Amino acid sequence: MVIYSLTFYLFSSVAVLSALMVISAKNPVHSVLFLILSFVNASGLFVLLGAEFLAMILVVVYVGAVAVLFLFVVMMLDINFVKLREGFLQYLPFGALLGIVLVVELGILFLTDRSSNIYNNQTPLQPIVNEVENTKMIGQILYTEYFYLFQICGIILLVAMIGSITLTLRDKGGVKRQNIDSQNTVDASTAIEKKKVKIGEGI
């Protein structure tokens, strides 16, 4: 159990510190890299809770795909560090307000009597020791009880995908594209044309 608590403190402290670095790093690329570190440590915490499926999904989806594209975009930006500093005071009141609201909400959540809320039947944050793998448990509940919500999520994602494709897809014209099928069907009779060239005239 000593190793268990040591790993817990390792993951949680690195997660919190890297989350802090996300907002305080000067270079935006460093911020994204710290965000990734924070994700990975959060997934480590999920593993310690016994939610290994969630942990792996977090790594595959957020770290392996979303953050890669995010990093991709941030690297391509031409960032002017001086301009980045300029707006700081202008945005400070609004940012501080958002932060205070979040802290107050978290505080209310901590101070309220837990026994009276809707989750009172569950003991919070304990590894569930069960014969059934938790991947199977998620599947069993997702496709039965939450079936409609699950389908609605799928439709929302589909709409977002089609929307982003229509925003970026435009036919500029004059773009040379390779048609693989027509290339594969080429043979000597269609590709080569024999001509008799008159001397001194050309084609």
Added chain:
Amino acid sequence: MDFFNELLVPGSIIVAQILAVVVPVLISVAFLVYAERKVLALIQLRRGPNIVGPFGILQSFADALKLLTKENIIPSGSNKIVFIIAPIITMVLSLAGWAVIPFAPGWVVSDINVGIMYLFAVSSLGVYGVIMAGWASNSQYPFLGALRSAAQMVSYEVSIGLVIITVLLCVGSLNLSKIVLAQQTVWFAIPLLPMFVIFFISALAETNRLPFDLPEDESTLVAGFFTEYSSASFVLFFLGEYASMILMSSMTVILFLGGWLPPFDIYPLNAIPGVIWFTVKVIFILFLFIWVRGTLPRYRYDQLMRLGWKVFLPFSLFWVVVTSGFLVYFDLLPN
């Protein structure tokens, strides 16, 4: 005494297990590099390395020593910390996946329930070493290599994910040992042959091997994302690439070629220990990797993207539907 029992003993067992896996992997990387050079030489009618040691077998060790004694140059315009971390990440990730690989029944460091998801996650993280190296070098060629690899690895992961889903439909578990045991009647390479082919080709793209080695692409990008690397940091990239090649081969063997199982469960075959079967199959897949490298020319970038998104993705999606439809119709779904 409490400290000794709770921390030192389990800690040293963990370290011993890790060493028992990592050291053979690193040694096999050295021999894989030698084998690759020999096989390529045979394909091209050359002799290959033949000076250092008998048949040149110690060539890789000599190369590693030479590289490690050279000066490690960090470009002055580079982002130093990221520049140094990038090869370390590549190396660590290529070794981390070995934690869940079952070499034989019970021969596994960590037999977790979501083994295949873990492998998928680790291989999808591999792109970070490349992107970070390309960006931190602060130079055009590495950056182009990094951009290419970001798009390439994300694209081929999608079809790898779908291929894994078809296998999982037939197994009913994400545990790698259970995936192997589900192939006792027939290896999945036979009923799921098209998926096996797609997985192998996507594995080539995922490990940046020819014909998809666009992130390095010597003929246009000098050496791609590791152009600026030298000495020890170059060695780490090199080791990382080959270790992840072996990792992807073992993943292929576990998913499609029955892991440690013999081809037929009859006497002379099943007397051979499982770890030998596993090694033989991994060597076979690695030979395919090298064979492809010696035979095919490099893909152009738009052709690579077309293959990933317009051929593999629809086909593997279609095959997921076909497989699940077949299993449901004939009532073959595993509990």
